[in-house]
Amino acid sequence: xxxxxxxxxxxxxxxxxxxxxxxxxxxxxxxxxxxxxxxxxxxxxxxxxxxxxxxxxxxxxxxxxxxxxxxxxxxxxxxxxxxxxxxxxxxxxxxxxxxxxxxxxxxxxxxxxxxxxxxxxxxxxxxxxxxxxxxxxxxxxxxxxxxxxxxxxxxxxxxxxxxxxxxxxxxxxxxxxxxxxxxxxxxxxxxxxxxxxxxxxxxxxxxxxxxxxxxxxxxxxxxxxxxxxxxxxxxxxxxxxxxxxxxxxxxxxxxxx
Ligand SMILES: NC(=O)c1ccc[n+]([C@@H]2O[C@H](COP(=O)([O-])OP(=O)(O)OC[C@H]3O[C@@H](n4cnc5c(N)ncnc54)[C@H](OP(=O)(O)O)[C@@H]3O)[C@@H](O)[C@H]2O)c1
Numbered sequence: 001x002x003x004x005x006x007x008x009x010x011x012x013x014x015x016x017x018x019x020x021x022x023x024x025x026x027x028x029x030x031x032x033x034x035x036x037x038x039x040x041x042x043x044x045x046x047x048x049x050x051x052x053x054x055x056x057x058x059x060x061x062x063x064x065x066x067x068x069x070x071x072x073x074x075x076x077x078x079x080x081x082x083x084x085x086x087x088x089x090x091x092x093x094x095x096x097x098x099x100x101x102x103x104x105x106x107x108x109x110x111x112x113x114x115x116x117x118x119x120x121x122x123x124x125x126x127x128x129x130x131x132x133x134x135x136x137x138x139x140x141x142x143x144x145x146x147x148x149x150x151x152x153x154x155x156x157x158x159x160x161x162x163x164x165x166x167x168x169x170x171x172x173x174x175x176x177x178x179x180x181x182x183x184x185x186x187x188x189x190x191x192x193x194x195x196x197x198x199x200x201x202x203x204x205x206x207x208x209x210x211x212x213x214x215x216x217x218x219x220x221x222x223x224x225x226x227x228x229x230x231x232x233x234x235x236x237x238x239x240x241x242x243x244x245x246x247x248x249x250x251x252x253x254x255x256x257x
Contacts, residue, residue, distance in 0.1 A: 007065065067092055126146070155252050
């Protein structure tokens with residue numbers, strides 16, 4: 001059984017661990033400095049290790065700390081990691097070259113997952129010059145793995161796949177806030193949201209053209225057209241795209257820090 005060690009067991013690591021737990025090919029180990037996350041590891045019956053132990057025991061290390069904590073951690077790991085260990089960084093913006101310099105050992109991969117991994121519905125981009133089969137297997141188990149040939153593309157992935165779920169959640173949040181005017185009950189409201197989103201998914205599942213779908217709801221002079229006109233007049237689609245570009249640029253900035 002291969003051992004995967006998670007260093008930093010916050011939001012994203014928890015999603016990856018939850019998705020991977022059912023895969024019996026892997027034993028999961030965890031390390032964190034945050035007491036709440038250490039308690040969570042205990043609760044999930046995942047062995048807690050010191051940094052030295054996790055680096056020495058793991059076949060694969062998944063580094064899941066914030067970009068600002070990355071370099072200090074890598075320098076601390078330097079004396080513990082061997083040549084053969086596969087080290088995956090999921091930190092936004094930290095380049096492969098900087099990781100190689102900071103770690104100076106191991107086979108290094110950049111992966112950019114998203115929160116969907118929690119339910120094995122994640123989309124993850126992988127970039128590395130190393131052999132990738134095992135790493136692709138892991139992320140395909142967690143959803144879908146995409147190989148990125150050009151490292152710069154990771155920043156767009158970070159934004160489009162990593163950050164955009166939060167943009168959608170904001171829209172759904174506002175939808176639910178307005179739904180509260182119709183349904184005071186939280187649970188009933190969430191059921192309606194789920195049904196609503198499922199209906200959108202089934203509408204696009206057949207590969208129908210999105211413009212045709214919009215046209216099928218919109219009639220001339222009707223309510224949908226009136227609402228859509230506000231979205232267009234206020235530049236909703238360009239604001240959405242600008243949010244994606246800003247997140248992408250932020251990922252590029254993080255690589256300069
Ligand atoms: N969240 C997402 O949807 C998402 C998506 C794609 C990629 N990512 C990437 O995933 C990484 C983690 O994000 P997150 O949202 O999961 O962060 P998070 O919730 O803050 O989790 C990071 C954890 O690592 C701990 N940590 C930091 N430095 C450490 C060290 N030297 N030794 C031991 N533990 C350490 C932190 O402890 P403290 O609390 O004490 O700092 C915290 O518990 C980021 O680099 C981000 O770019 C996140």
